Amino acid sequence: MSLLSIDQLRVRHRGVTVVDGVSFSIEAGESLALVGESGSGKSQTALAMLGLLPATATIEGSVRLRGEELLGAPRATLDGVRGRRIAMVFQDPMSSLNPCLTIGLQMAEVLEQHRGMRRADALREAQAMLDAVRINEPRRRLGQYPHELSGGMRQRVLIATALLARPELLIADEPTTALDATVQAEVLALLDELRQALGLSLLLITHDLGVVSGHCERMLVMYAGRLVEAGPTRAVLAAPRHPYSAALLASRPSLHGPKPHRLPAIAGQPPDPSRRPPGCAFAPRCAAVQPSCRVQVPILQTDGLRAWACPVVAAGNQGETGVEDRNGA
Amino acid sequence: MLSRAATRLLTAVPTLFVLVGLSFFLMHAAPGGPFDSERSLAPEVEARLNAQFHLDEPAWRQFGRYLGGLLHGDLGPSLQYEGRSVAGLIGDGAPVSAALGAVALLLALTGGVALGAIAALRRDSALDRGLMLLALLGLSLPSYVVAPLLILVFALALDWLPAGGWDGPASVLLPAVALALPQLAAIARLTRGALGEVLAAPWIRAARAKGLPERLIVFRHALRPALLPVLSWLGPAAAGLMTGSVVVEQVFGIPGIGRYFVQGALNRDYTLVLGVVLFYGALVVTFNFLVDLAYGLLDPRTRPT
Known part of the structure; x- marks a missing residue:
């Protein structure tokens, strides 16, 4: 049984569909990337999984943790899952910590809640965890407030907090976007290391393909609320089958070769979720578009290992996407 | 911290000087005399x-x-109350007003925060709408309507509490409620707004993601930052409550200092007006100072490092 299986997840805010029939699963110990532009629905998917969307959102489908349904589960059940079996690290380390409470309290409360520990013991464990994420002077940090820490340090604190209760799955929503490049690399390396040491699964939400390639075994690509491609990271990056994945890959700046006059970009804009075109949402921007693409939403076809939602591309002849694969892989 | 507090207190001196100066010359510019x-x-x-x-x-x-008199702590003689010093008049009335104000402040703060929090947690429910309507009513009903109504119901009709006078704890209740009501309503609205905002903050979502029960989310994570705007409001509001209200003190026949504000001005009792203005100003400065100290307790970002 998969650790977590998401089936036909659909999220609507006031009639606007932002996640549309997303299905995937995460295996124990696996690292999975969820890739997409901002607004593609990747964060909404994660929040819906944990019941963290506002009450005004309509959520359909199924999210099962080792078979147990989480969607619509009572708060008590969710509180037993959140932070304890599935932990989440958010994008912005500046605003994800309560400015009025000490780091120590914000860490210790997780253990008090999920392990029934007393404050003193919880603080001792928190200190050890701060040490494990390589924060200097961990003991002093416990008494400090978020504003007294740097951005990178705060993100480490959030990661340490997430890992305190030894969760089975860590969801990291753009964990490094708010950090500068060197700190970003450090935090990602730390995540890798901890994942292997603790044997936990990772769902990494990102728009950065560079982050995906080095840190995740499998990847999912989302566009306009739908899953458009899934597969092993290496295979997808080497030969994307959905034109959107290919275009995304082609628009990565490269360190090699002549410096382009302008950075390559996908022509057009992603659709406004309230005015998504009928048929394939990527059709208006797609170089390989066919008349049928504008009518019918492509189904996700699979060859067992990979899946892609494009009828134009058949398995094995991805060269026909009409999008130049600059990496030439 | 101590030196910062001392600096704050020192800046109160020029503030009060300007206050006294303006009041003095405005008073003398007004036509008529005592x-x-x-x-x-x-x-x-x-x-x-x-x-x-x-x-x-x-x-x-x-x-x-x-000013020379002030330096010696002398507020001068009242021009209207024969043989009484301004300091004596304030000294007699202030403890009464302060006691009444303190009770009202307590009522306004506890009631306002509790009702505001309930409204914020049940946002857009019938309860929320009902409470906010009541708050609007509390804000807009003048005390000369509320005070007689309270007397009518709780003193005359039900005979639970005395209709007036200043005689024991029972006599404090009705005037304190009348005095507290607008402040309570304002604090309820402030709390609702601020708590609603804080509950939408990313760190609240992060706290939920940690699996904390709602009780901890509200009381540990949300309430503290949400009380900051209430605290700012409290400085001037507390000073206002402590110096009494002309209307409430008049309706309930309470010997506080509220009446001196109006009577002093009408009678051109220069020294009395200056005295109560100075007293009020000193209270405002004091309460704002206390609020600043409390701010540091609630929000570590405002603490000096």
């Missing part, structure tokens, strides 16, 4: 009175004289 009345006094009598209180001197000299 000894004008329908029945005019004999010119010699009026001249003697003016001389006795130095009102025949130029304004700047009177001001200097007044």
